[in-house]
Amino acid sequence: METIQAEASTNKSVTAAASGRPLWKDLVRDKYLYLLLIPGMLLILLFRYAPMYGIVIAFQDYNIFKGVGGSEWVGVGQFTRLFGSPDFYEILRNTVLISVYKLAASFTIPIVLSLLLNELKNLVFKRFTQSVIYLPHFISWVIFSGILISFLNPVDGLINTIITRFGGAPIDFLGSSDYFRSILVVSDVYKEVGWGTIIYLAAIAGVNADLYEAARIDGAHKGQQMWHVTLPAIRPVILILVILSLANILEAGFQQVFLLYSPLVYDVGDILDTYVYRVGIQEANYSYATAVGLFKSLVAMVLIVTVNKLVKLSGQDGLW
Template sequence: MKTSAKTLARTNTGSSSQRKLWKDILRDRYLYLLLLPGMLLIFVFRYAPMYGIVIAFQDYNIYNGIKGSEWVGFGQFNKLFHSPDFYEILRNTLVISVYKLAAGFSVPIILSLLLNELKNMVFKRITQSIIYLPHFVSWVIFSGILITFLNPVDGLVNYIIKGAGGKPIDFLINVDYFRSILVVSDLYKEVGWGTIIYLAAMSGVNPELYEASRMDGANKAKQMWHVTLPAIRPVIIILVILSLANILEAGFQQIFLLYSPLVYDVGDIIDTYVYRVGIADANYSYATAAGVFKSLIAMILIVSANKIVKKFGQDGLW
């Protein structure tokens, strides 16, 4: 009898929740309609193509299609991991990504702290606009500008070097400079965009905290360290977790437009290697296997980082 009563109670609770859900959906129907195009795009371009992952386990033939291609299991992954170039490109990918992550994580925070202290609003807005602008320039255009500036014959950088009595340097084919160029150019292009989120977070800091710190004798530097940074710490943590998901990206467009065979030893990453060996040579299964490997590593990193953050008492992504 008691069991029946509990079952009936759960059924009534479930029915009540469903009615409330549909009532809320009906009430906010126009908001859901606005959400629909974005959800549709995500489904079409993110989830629907996941069906193609199956070719990573096949010897895919474009004429036979997915259903007609031979199943090889983990053969493509075995081929990838035993490739003589795999560990070199994996190392290059990790090194470049870590450098970019370190620079792209720290510099926007420092820049945001400095911008947040500016009192002249006109100067602040002009400065923000200038540092935001490169983000909206495509890598095709940005790389063209960079190549022109670094040209060993008549580039501006080498013109200055020669004017100072030095010898011209062909930076883009020099293994000693190539990674630094990648990191610095990526930082210059994206640092302004990174400051937007941090400045938005800083705008929500309670002004009374600054007033209390001033009364305790804290100068600007101490206010930044003890008030501003702790206040935006949750935002920093979330952005770091999200950045870990792209640890094996390293920036295909940028590297593809700037590199050459002379710098493969330090600049060849998984994406450029897959493009040459997998896409250009029509080895689609091999390219897909590399993509699945990248996605798996990204998933492990983001889940692990989220668990570590929550263990230390911070809010994670979920």
């Protein structure tokens, strides 16, 4: 007992000494580590924090010739215009629906795929399959959209060629409101599902093998092992990814939508980002476009804080 008390006292002394060490001594001791931080900190300051100054034009009638200092101040006038626009609520609805569809698909499919890949015993086939499903992630949306447009072309696209060979009529998939959202979701899942499995496979690899052995002894088959062992073990990773995904609920994928949509499908495919592009860049309404972007950021902040709080209330670890 005396030895334990002595060790505890020593540990407290060491901790106290460490906490009382001057900051400059830590800086001198770890100077090379702090130097490595400088490039990353500069990038964050230049590209994340410095542009926040531009938020002020959301409260102005910004004129590029007068600048921020000389432009007329209109307060919340741009937000009043935004919420009073007849197009805003349709565009917001499109954005939320497309994002929710993508989130539901991209949340469940990578988990299922990771569970199935983890059960493959043939390592050669497993690695080949992983490489095949990862590959689309590294293709830019510009190239991927070009391939998709070629496949879905109503005149000579592969899909419509097959349809006409079987006696059907050609379908303008990208020009039809009935198909456009489905194409967005399916193409996004196909392109990104492999990348999503990387994180889940890494989490599954860290599951204690003794848990599977205990489950087998209790008579659990593979499906029960996945449900009662694997999924609970990777639950923290799943929750963190859900929190991060919900923060981007109003993103919906600008590049993908912009490259695939047309005026024919504005009623189902026009999202906040494409709306900002048309209004802010093409029509030079910079203040209005900034107000839309600020609205998106506020919604994302509220969602990520709320979901993180709910996750912590459920007894799991959140982002902070």
